[in-house]
Amino acid sequence: MYYSQCIRKLFLVGVFLLPSFVWGQVSGTVSDAADRQVLQGVTLQWEGTTSGTVTDGKGFFSLVRNAKHHRLLVRYAGYRTDTVIIHSDTSLALRLHALSTNLKKVSVRGRRKASFSKMSSLQQTEVITTEGLRGLACCNLGESFENSATVDVGYADAVSGSRQIQMLGLTGVYSLMLLENVPFLRGLSTPFGLGYVPGQWMEGISVSKGVATVKNGYEAITGTINLEYEKPLKGDRFTLNLYENSDLKSELTAKLNHRINEHLATGLYLFGTYDTRRTDHIGHDGFADYPLQRQFNILNRWDYEGHGGFHSQSLVNYTHEKRLGGEMDFEESMRGNDSIYGFGGTTNRLFFSTKNGIPLNSTSSFGSQVSASWFRQEAYYGLSNYSGEEGDLYVNLLVNAEVSGGHIVDYGVSLRYRHVDNLLHLLPTDTSQLAIFNYKHKEMIPGAFGQYTFRYGDDFNATAGLRYDYNSFHRRHLLTPRLHFRWHIGNQLVLRGVAGRGFRTPDYIAENIGLLASGRRFKANSPLALEEAWNAGANLTKKWKLADERELTVAIDYYHTRFVSQTVVDLDQSAYEVLFYGLDGKSYSNVLQADINIEPFDGFSVSAAGKVNDVWCAYNGTLMRKPYTSFWKALMVLSYHTRFEKWRFDLTTQLNGPQRLPLNKGEMQGDAPAYLYMLGQVTRRFKHFELYAGVENITGHVQQHPIIGADAPFSQAFDASVIYAPLMGRLFYIGFRMNVL
Amino acid sequence: MKKTVIILIISIAFLSGNAFAQKKNTKTAEIAIPGYCCKGLNKTIENTLAYERGVVEWTLNPEKKSVTVVFRDGKTTADKIEKALAENGVRTANHKPNPRAIEKLPACCQPAAKGESGNCKH
Numbered sequence: 099m100y101y102s103q104c105i106r107k108l109f110l111v112g113v114f115l116l117p118s119f120v121w122g123q124v125s126g127t128v129s130d131a132a133d134r135q136v137l138q139g140v141t142l143q144w145e146g147t148t149s150g151t152v153t154d155g156k157g158f159f160s161l162v163r164n165a166k167h168h169r170l171l172v173r174y175a176g177y178r179t180d181t182v183i184i185h186s187d188t189s190l191a192l193r194l195h196a197l198s199t200n201l202k203k204v205s206v207r208g209r210r211k212a213s214f215s216k217m218s219s220l221q222q223t224e225v226i227t228t229e230g231l232r233g234l235a236c237c238n239l240g241e242s243f244e245n246s247a248t249v250d251v252g253y254a255d256a257v258s259g260s261r262q263i264q265m266l267g268l269t270g271v272y273s274l275m276l277l278e279n280v281p282f283l284r285g286l287s288t289p290f291g292l293g294y295v296p297g298q299w300m301e302g303i304s305v306s307k308g309v310a311t312v313k314n315g316y317e318a319i320t321g322t323i324n325l326e327y328e329k330p331l332k333g334d335r336f337t338l339n340l341y342e343n344s345d346l347k348s349e350l351t352a353k354l355n356h357r358i359n360e361h362l363a364t365g366l367y368l369f370g371t372y373d374t375r376r377t378d379h380i381g382h383d384g385f386a387d388y389p390l391q392r393q394f395n396i397l398n399r400w401d402y403e404g405h406g407g408f409h410s411q412s413l414v415n416y417t418h419e420k421r422l423g424g425e426m427d428f429e430e431s432m433r434g435n436d437s438i439y440g441f442g443g444t445t446n447r448l449f450f451s452t453k454n455g456i457p458l459n460s461t462s463s464f465g466s467q468v469s470a471s472w473f474r475q476e477a478y479y480g481l482s483n484y485s486g487e488e489g490d491l492y493v494n495l496l497v498n499a500e501v502s503g504g505h506i507v508d509y510g511v512s513l514r515y516r517h518v519d520n521l522l523h524l525l526p527t528d529t530s531q532l533a534i535f536n537y538k539h540k541e542m543i544p545g546a547f548g549q550y551t552f553r554y555g556d557d558f559n560a561t562a563g564l565r566y567d568y569n570s571f572h573r574r575h576l577l578t579p580r581l582h583f584r585w586h587i588g589n590q591l592v593l594r595g596v597a598g599r600g601f602r603t604p605d606y607i608a609e610n611i612g613l614l615a616s617g618r619r620f621k622a623n624s625p626l627a628l629e630e631a632w633n634a635g636a637n638l639t640k641k642w643k644l645a646d647e648r649e650l651t652v653a654i655d656y657y658h659t660r661f662v663s664q665t666v667v668d669l670d671q672s673a674y675e676v677l678f679y680g681l682d683g684k685s686y687s688n689v690l691q692a693d694i695n696i697e698p699f700d701g702f703s704v705s706a707a708g709k710v711n712d713v714w715c716a717y718n719g720t721l722m723r724k725p726y727t728s729f730w731k732a733l734m735v736l737s738y739h740t741r742f743e744k745w746r747f748d749l750t751t752q753l754n755g756p757q758r759l760p761l762n763k764g765e766m767q768g769d770a771p772a773y774l775y776m777l778g779q780v781t782r783r784f785k786h787f788e789l790y791a792g793v794e795n796i797t798g799h800v801q802q803h804p805i806i807g808a809d810a811p812f813s814q815a816f817d818a819s820v821i822y823a824p825l826m827g828r829l830f831y832i833g834f835r836m837n838v839l
Numbered sequence: 840m841k842k843t844v845i846i847l848i849i850s851i852a853f854l855s856g857n858a859f860a861q862k863k864n865t866k867t868a869e870i871a872i873p874g875y876c877c878k879g880l881n882k883t884i885e886n887t888l889a890y891e892r893g894v895v896e897w898t899l900n901p902e903k904k905s906v907t908v909v910f911r912d913g914k915t916t917a918d919k920i921e922k923a924l925a926e927n928g929v930r931t932a933n934h935k936p937n938p939r940a941i942e943k944l945p946a947c948c949q950p951a952a953k954g955e956s957g958n959c960k961h
Contacts (some may be wrong), residue, residue, distance in 0.1 A: 127946060127947065127950065129946035129947075136946055156949075156950060156953075156955070157946070158955075191946065191947045193946075331942075332939075332942050332943075334939070335939065357939070741889070742885065742886055742889035742890070744890075783890075784890065785890040785891070785892075839927070839940050
């Protein structure tokens with residue numbers, strides 16, 4: 099007979115007491131409430147006395163009971179101070195809640211849920227867990243948001259395969275992509291960047307909506323996406339993933355983790371993808387549906403957790419990618435030929451980051467983040483050639499300190515140096531004149547920030563932050579105020595609010611590189627000014643506990659973004675031109691979203707979401723909807739697993755609302771219709787490995803003619819940048835995953 | 840109709856025969872889990888046994904800190920099952936747990952799994 103007892107949800111339990119047989123003594127362990135890792139160096143002190151102790155490397159403590167004082171204070175830097183009242187000899191398993199996630203990792207391992215919204219975080223945060231990623235084919239980051247209504251992913255054009263995200267109805271450049279809290283994909287890496295993150299390297303993704311706190315710079319206007327890669331101290335010794343799809347695309351992921359000693363561990367992660375076949379199922383226009391893609395990606399990381407709470411995480415990542423697309427018969431050697439249209443691109447990217455943290459005393463800690471990246475891309479779209487190079491160096495030093503009354507102060511300084519060199523030889527048609535755009539700039543951005551977190555018990559916290567930066571390129575002094583609050587009204591009902599300002603340097607060529615796949619001429623007023631916007635929003639989340647530890651969560655949120663200055667990409671004045679100019683008039687976005695998550699019975703979960711995007715911008719004095727932004731979106735995710743997760747079934751249904759198309763030369767004008775997109779996967783788990791098989795785009799709905807003027811690619815009639823529906827037909831895949839603990 | 844009934848009877852006989860055969864070949868072992876701390880460990884134990892070849896059924900005995908496992912003789916042994924538990928971080932009488940797997944146990948179960956006593960009293 100099977101004997102099963104429901105496992106108590108330990109996450110939300112602050113303290114629980116267990117009887118003890120030792121007299122006159124209190125002992126126990128202290129661990130993190132979120133990831134259950136034991137905490138070393140936690141101070142335990144009888145309130146009003148000087149007697150106390152500190153936990154050892156295993157999170158243990160034991161101390162003699164005090165006859166007069168019964169209140170035991172439990173303190174640890176970066177965590178909320180807890181008080182335990184003790185009247186008898188006990189053994190305790192204490193859990194502390196992290197105050198900020200800046201120096202702390204958000205670990206989602208062990209939580210058997212595909213995604214969940216955090217109740218305790220300051221900002222509205224949705225976490226996509228390893229479990230959630232396992233239910234998707236997740237070749238790369240671009241495919242990891244299929245079950246999230248917050249992040250939309252779309253294609254930039256029909257030849258390069260580049261995908262871009264949208265958050266709060268605005269392109270991904272206005273949000274900030276972090277890797278373990280260090281800025282990761284920004285600047286020139288943005289257009290193809292989602293492809294540089296292998297899905298199998300990640301152990302979780304946190305998506306936070308609205309302006310971020312001031313700690314990570316003046317960007318992150320619409321939100322932050324924080325990626326967590328596997329940690330060598332905790333990860334499995336060896337993991338292997340093989341994937342093959344019906345278009346003969348092969349992928350391999352291998353992860354090796356080695357623990358050198360109890361403090362030091364290293365990880366080596368590899369990823370490779372190889373396409374062997376081009377297909378022309380869509381449009382039958384002589385153009386490949388998807389470019390041939392070859393990628394090699396390697397990452398080496400080192401984690402050190404020393405005595406006294408010192409910890410260090412360093413990683414280096416190299417990505418090499420080659421793409422080849424365009425007409426089916428095009429080969430690389432035909433580049434520059436004006437009788438056959440081809441697309442090609444080579445990218446090399448090197449990224450290094452190191453994070454170090456040390457407690458200064460029992461209530462404060464110091465952290466440093468240093469990152470450096472080098473990026474080089476060469477691409478050609480027909481006769482146009484583009485090359486972009488970028489170097490980025492970033493140093494951020496932070497102090498986190500608890501002041502009297504449990505309030506928190508964070509302050510720090512940062513310096514960013516960025517050098518960009520874009521060279522575009524634009525020849526959209528074989529009869530047009532060659533236009534050369536050389537956009538170079540160097541930015542030096544020194545800055546300082548301070549932030550105060552006011553706390554009232556566990557139920558209310560508010561953070562007010564201000565940062566000052568100087569941007570040497572734009573020669574501007576920038577003040578960035580940001581405000582956040584979280585109020586637990588009671589009974590698992592949480593209200594959150596956020597407001598703040600943000601800035602960003604636009605890279606208009608790289609960010610709109612998909613437009614090179616068209617006969618449009620570029621016209622730019624340069625230099626383009628720094629972009630500036632205000633963002634504000636509110637969120638209400640309510641959680642109900644159902645029987646058998648199941649939960650029902652309902653969340654509703656609304657965010658507003660308003661631009662003060664913006665680089666407008668105007669496709670509506672002419673179908674033969676794209677104009678870049680500074681905003682003159684209004685530009686704003688309003689986004690309303692509602693989410694429901696429920697587990698009707700053990701093993702089965704349903705999440706449904708609906709979203710309305712209302713995004714407008716003034717184009718040459720006329721207020722119009724922003725093109726390629728769905729007016730609304732509906733999403734339903736069904737997930738079922740049998741006992742012990744031997745079988746797992748996932749089905750996602752997305753209904754993408756209509757979107758406005760810009761003026762173009764094709765048949766489809768005005769608003770493009772809504773469409774349905776479905777994907778599903780079955781996973782079977784065995785003792786040491788698992789097999790999965792799935793279908794992407796189950797209904798097979800695709801854009802019928804993604805390339806306008808495909809028969810004359812070097813004329814003005816050509817345009818492969820008008821994309822409003824999926825570009826991949828029904829796709830089957832199978833995979834194999836194994837791990838050695 | 841007759842045929843169907845006959846087939847049904849035969850299949851029932853076959854199935855029950857199978858069940859008898861199963862009972863004949865099964866063994867029962869009580870595996871001690873000295874590192875058993877609280878029900879936080881149940882999931883790890885059950886998830887291990889569920890994927891073990893030859894394991895027919897089991898009963899957890901939290902008070903006795905043990906698990907009673909019924910398994911098919913010839914397909915597995917009590918020692919193999921113990922080994923599998925240890926591989927997933929559960930300390931048994933004869934096998935030391937895999938240190939990497941211990942890290943994945945709930946924090947309250949980790950000290951006991953490492954063989955450190957005195958902090959998990961039930």
